[in-house]
Amino acid sequence: MLMIIRLMIAAMFILTTPWSGLAEVQDESALDIQVREIAKTLRCTVCQTENIWESGAPLAQQMRGVVRDRLKLGHSPEDIKEYFLSRYGDYIMMQPPAHGVNWLLWLGPFILLLGGGLLLYKEVIGWVRRTPANPTAPPPPLDEQARQRLERELES
Amino acid sequence: MNKGTQLTLVLVLLGLFYLFYEGLWGNPRHIPTVLIGTDAPMVEGPDVETGEIISLEQFKGKVVLLNFWASWCYECKVEHESVLELHRLFKDNPNFVMLGVNYQDKLPDAQQYLKEYGTTFAHMRDLKGQLAIDYGVYGVPETFVIDQQGKIRYKYVGPVTGHMYTKITQEIIAPLLKGQPVSTAS
The missing domain is CATH 1.20.5 (Single alpha-helices involved in coiled-coils or other helix-helix interfaces)
Structure with a gap:
């Protein structure tokens, strides 16, 4: 009987633990994806034409941190973009608002x-x-002065 | 297409090329800020020297000058004497407060910097860059002037020296302390 109980506890542990762990990983991944999607739309303000997801600049890292913190607080992607727009203006957007x-x-x-x-x-x-319409047509005749100069140059 | 139209077209194209060049390679520090006239974020952070929390909230009703700096920043060293002079000029006015914000720095480096170059006012640390982002900071040094109603009235990117020192002291802070309107163009 004791053996059966132990087996049941072990089975419960095996069945529950990995799934709960996986759920946490999925949550984290979903957050990462959201951070990436938002970060790709925001310009790194100290870089040349780079978004804050791709940039390694300290300010870009801090901006990614702000995006993550605000998502954790339940802010929507639009709220977060609005926040950055209110701080840096349209320049912060990789695609400026039309x-x-x-x-x-x-x-x-x-x-x-x-x-x-x-x-x-x-x-x-x-x-x-x-x-000219007909490039094979003979060129106009040289005037006397030009002809003499050409002859002199050919003789020299 | 006559010559005039051609010339206009060429000028328009060159103008567009220039705008794109500026947009792609120009210095973002020259972009006008959107913060002028907006409520100053009520930030807070630990004092660089004592570790006590300094909050901007406690200075509401005063003209506040916020100066973002870092020990690794060359231009901050260039403006340091002027910044101290600016503080000396207004420190006796009870309606004036000056605060430094230490940005992207290590605490020992910041403390050593203040010890070496001297200071006469408090400095708070921006631990995660949140303060700088709240103020739309691109880099250091950057200086903000907040009026007695808590609105950002002026922002300058670069060292506060020479002409800028004169402008900030005479055309921004002095009139604000007298309750007069100021020109916000930097």
């Missing part, structure tokens, strides 16, 4: 492409028009 002067950032590349393309098109058309 409003006001930020529209230049969103539309700028297309304007550059369109404007650059237009200029390039204009130049190419100019080159094509300047090129």
